[in-house]
Amino acid sequence: NAGVTQTPKFRVLKTGQSMTLLCAQDMNHEYMYWYRQDPGMGLRLIHYSVGEGTTAKGEVPDGYNVSRLKKQNFLLGLESAAPSQTSVYFCASSYTNRGPTPEAFFGQGTRLTVV
Amino acid sequence: AQTVTQSQPEMSVQEAETVTLSCTYDTSENNYYLFWYKQPPSRQMILVIRQEAYKQQNATENRFSVNFQKAAKSFSLKISDSQLGDTAMYFCAFMLRSNDYKLSFGAGTTVTVRA
Numbered sequence: 001n002a003g004v005t006q007t008p009k010f011r012v013l014k015t016g017q018s019m020t021l022l023c024a025q026d027m028n029h030e031y032m033y034w035y036r037q038d039p040g041m042g043l044r045l046i047h048y049s050v051g052e053g054t055t056a057k058g059e060v061p062d063g064y065n066v067s068r069l070k071k072q073n074f075l076l077g078l079e080s081a082a083p084s085q086t087s088v089y090f091c092a093s094s095y096t097n098r099g100p101t102p103e104a105f106f107g108q109g110t111r112l113t114v115v
Numbered sequence: 116a117q118t119v120t121q122s123q124p125e126m127s128v129q130e131a132e133t134v135t136l137s138c139t140y141d142t143s144e145n146n147y148y149l150f151w152y153k154q155p156p157s158r159q160m161i162l163v164i165r166q167e168a169y170k171q172q173n174a175t176e177n178r179f180s181v182n183f184q185k186a187a188k189s190f191s192l193k194i195s196d197s198q199l200g201d202t203a204m205y206f207c208a209f210m211l212r213s214n215d216y217k218l219s220f221g222a223g224t225t226v227t228v229r230a
Contacts, residue, residue, distance in 0.1 A: 031216055042119075042206055042220035050215055058217070090160065094216045101148055101167055102216050106160035 002026050006091050006107035013081045013114045021076040021110055023091030031094040032074040033058075033104070034066060036087040043090060049074055081114045088112070117142050117209050121221035128197045129229050135182075136192045136224045138207030148210040149183065149190045150218070155203040163205070166190065197228045 007022045023032065030051050035043040035058075045058030049068040063085060065077045074093075078085060091107040118141045128134035140149070151163040166174045166183050174181050178198075182191045194201055207221040 033217065035218075035220075040124075040222055042121075042222045043218070044220070045217055048215065048217060056215070088158065092160075092218075101165055102210065102212065103162065103165070104210075104216070104218055109158045109160075111158075 004091055004093055004105050004107040006089075006110050008110060009108065010111050011113070013078075013112065015081060015083060015114060017081050018077070018079050019081065019112075020078075021089055021091075021112075023074045023076070023093075023107055025072055025074075025091075025093040025105070027093060027095070027105065028071070029093035029095050029105070030071075032068065033092045033094070034064070034074065034076045035090045035092065036060065037090060037109075038087050046076065046089075081112075083114045086112060086114045117211065117214075117219040119207055119209050119219050119221040121207055121224050123224045124222070125225045125227070127227045127229060128194075130197055130199060132197055133193060133195050134197055134226060136194075136205055136207075136226070138190045138192070138221055140188050140190065140207075140209050140219075142188070142209065142211070144211055144213065146212060148212070149181075150208040150210065151179070151181070151190075151192045152206045152208060152220075153201075153203045154206065154223075155200075160206075164192065194226070199228050199230060202226060202228045 033048040034046040047066040052071040089110045092104040094104045149166045153161045209219045
């Protein structure tokens, strides 16, 4: 059982380049999230999805786009990378109907550097 | 928006001793969940312990326990019998079932266990 898998684990981009981060989960979770982690700021929510075909903005959505065409996949896109997007990106998924307490499961993170 | 505050950027503790990490949060809701996550150098986000706001009893997981003070909106983590493997960044997080299960994180506390 792989859980939540992020691709790639590391990436270096030049300013203005584009890229897509892929998140895949095999737990049949409805909810998926993209967070970014910056020093001294914890994790902040970029975008999220409450089900296949849905997306919503989080706390820091500017410069990012997302898509959830399949329930198990959640893609995060950077159309024109900027140095301010240098960060560690985490994908998470969550179930909603099982158990008394919801729990988020995280991928292993992607370290992105924009030069 | 919910805010989570961790006022201790760094903590150091001798092996086998006890350390307590503080966390406060702000919400007007009554039904919520609180979590402590551990992030070792591997970058993986590991759930340490969780607390449902409707439960008065403090959660305990082996050497980890919390002191949940709902009226004071405080959620501290105690690590007993500290081990070298406890060295990590620890994040306090808040979740609302009514807010799409999104997590709000504190800035984190770096814990170093000294041999």
